[in-house]
Amino acid sequence: MTPITPLLQDAQQASAAVRRLSSEQKAELLNRLADVLTSHTAEIITENQKDLDRMPETDPKYDRLKLTEPRIADLSKSLRDVALLPDPAGEIIFERTIEQGLQLKKIAVPLGVVGVIYESRPNVTVDVASLCLRSGNACVLKGGKEADFSNRYLVGLIQGVLEEFGVPKAAVTLLPPDRAVVNELLTATRYVDIIIPRGSESLIQFVRKNSLVPTIETGAGVCHAYVEKTADLDKAAAIVVNARVSRPSVCNSLDCVLVDEAIADTFLPMLTDDFRKWNVEVFADEPSYNIFEKAGYENLQHARPDDFGREFLDYKFAVKVVAGLEDALSHIQTYSSRHSEAILSQDQSLIDRFLFEVDAAAVYANASTRFTDGGVFGLGAEIGISTQKLHARGPFALEKLVTEKWVVVGDGQVRW
Numbered sequence: 388m389t390p391i392t393p394l395l396q397d398a399q400q401a402s403a404a405v406r407r408l409s410s411e412q413k414a415e416l417l418n419r420l421a422d423v424l425t426s427h428t429a430e431i432i433t434e435n436q437k438d439l440d441r442m443p444e445t446d447p448k449y450d451r452l453k454l455t456e457p458r459i460a461d462l463s464k465s466l467r468d469v470a471l472l473p474d475p476a477g478e479i480i481f482e483r484t485i486e487q488g489l490q491l492k493k494i495a496v497p498l499g500v501v502g503v504i505y506e507s508r509p510n511v512t513v514d515v516a517s518l519c520l521r522s523g524n525a526c527v528l529k530g531g532k533e534a535d536f537s538n539r540y541l542v543g544l545i546q547g548v549l550e551e552f553g554v555p556k557a558a559v560t561l562l563p564p565d566r567a568v569v570n571e572l573l574t575a576t577r578y579v580d581i582i583i584p585r586g587s588e589s590l591i592q593f594v595r596k597n598s599l600v601p602t603i604e605t606g607a608g609v610c611h612a613y614v615e616k617t618a619d620l621d622k623a624a625a626i627v628v629n630a631r632v633s634r635p636s637v638c639n640s641l642d643c644v645l646v647d648e649a650i651a652d653t654f655l656p657m658l659t660d661d662f663r664k665w666n667v668e669v670f671a672d673e674p675s676y677n678i679f680e681k682a683g684y685e686n687l688q689h690a691r692p693d694d695f696g697r698e699f700l701d702y703k704f705a706v707k708v709v710a711g712l713e714d715a716l717s718h719i720q721t722y723s724s725r726h727s728e729a730i731l732s733q734d735q736s737l738i739d740r741f742l743f744e745v746d747a748a749a750v751y752a753n754a755s756t757r758f759t760d761g762g763v764f765g766l767g768a769e770i771g772i773s774t775q776k777l778h779a780r781g782p783f784a785l786e787k788l789v790t791e792k793w794v795v796v797g798d799g800q801v802r803w
Contacts, residue, residue, distance in 0.1 A: 395578035397557035402525035410474035421466035434540040476523040497523035499580035506586035509537035522788035532564035573598040585771040605771025608638030608726035613715040615732035616649040643705040656682040674708040696722035727756040748781040
């Protein structure tokens with residue numbers, strides 16, 4: 388395998404050219420890229436099909452891998468949305484003149500070179516490139532082999548636009564899909580400023596344990612909804628079904644519902660018709676298993692301990708009956724990945740407690756966890772959902788792709 392260090396060196400050199408672009412130039416570049424994606428929709432779908440042909444349609448990753456005309460249109464819209472956002476680089480965060488007559492400014496500056504390791508989601512290629520370029524950063528992309536045809540074509544389009552604007556194409560660099568390059572990337576402290584893993588829990592943990600470059604975790608989502616006894620059950624059922632089946636392979640989909648024992652006999656049978664329609668496999672604790680069985684639901688398994696805290700990424704679902712809010716909070720504290728958690732209730736005091744006490748990047752009252760998304764939150768796009776607490780939490784988007792620099796201006800002052 389050829390070492391990737393020369394590619395990383397080129398990306399670092401190219402980052403200076405991105406940094407020199409004005410806000411207007413960066414916006415114009417993204418709008419031009421949106422036009423290019425739209426005009427090459429057919430070719431993108433053709434390359435994407437080559438990746439799809441290598442993956443069984445039953446694989447949970449298939450939906451994440453697939454690019455369709457509407458999804459490409461959404462990517463183009465996302466590029467235009469990011470172009471409209473304020474440029475975070477150059478913002479003056481703090482300004483004052485100190486006693487010695489020195490003028491101080493703290494300003495936001497690009498991180499430099501952003502490395503992203505991700506799996507079978509070619510849309511991430513465009514999202515990351517757009518956010519990095521808008522904030523004045525270069526990026527190094529390590530996609531999975533599952534999306535290699537799609538990623539190579541998309542990066543080729545991006546690099547063509549970069550060259551139109553006089554920016555070295557290394558500003559958006561795609562690394563070989565081989566896993567062997569990951570270790571070299573994780574130790575490239577001289578050339579890469581931050582690493583962001585986006586994908587499975589195993590990928591994230593591998594990066595955490597092996598990276599010498601600072602990392603921000605994104606991707607893993609074990610999301611819960613607690614259906615409290617005062618909930619509007621019709622609305623609650625619609626939310627639970629939506630959060631599980633609308634796109635089961637994404638990180639903000641619902642993996643476990645916790646149902647108050649006072650309403651379990653009424654609520655759980657309300658899910659069965661929709662679950663049959665989507666062929667949802669239910670992993671139920673003993674009380675909920677008995678209720679589903681009595682309701683005639685067939686696709687039913689006894690939940691094992693490791694089914695709780697499991698990110699299914701498929702039409703599978705864990706169900707547990709709880710004694711009340713304290714029981715639900717305890718379960719979430721034990722099993723949550725701190726991504727997105729929801730309470731479905733009409734008791735405002737319990738809603739307030741849940742929203743205040745649950746430790747997660749996003750907490751919801753009476754709404755689907757599927758809304759946790761940078762685009763939906765008005766951030767244009769996202770690199771992923773950060774579940775940690777330092778630097779970024781929740782949708783990791785444009786405003787978090789900068790760091791700080793102190794600028795000090797004097798007139799001959801010295802300090803002894």
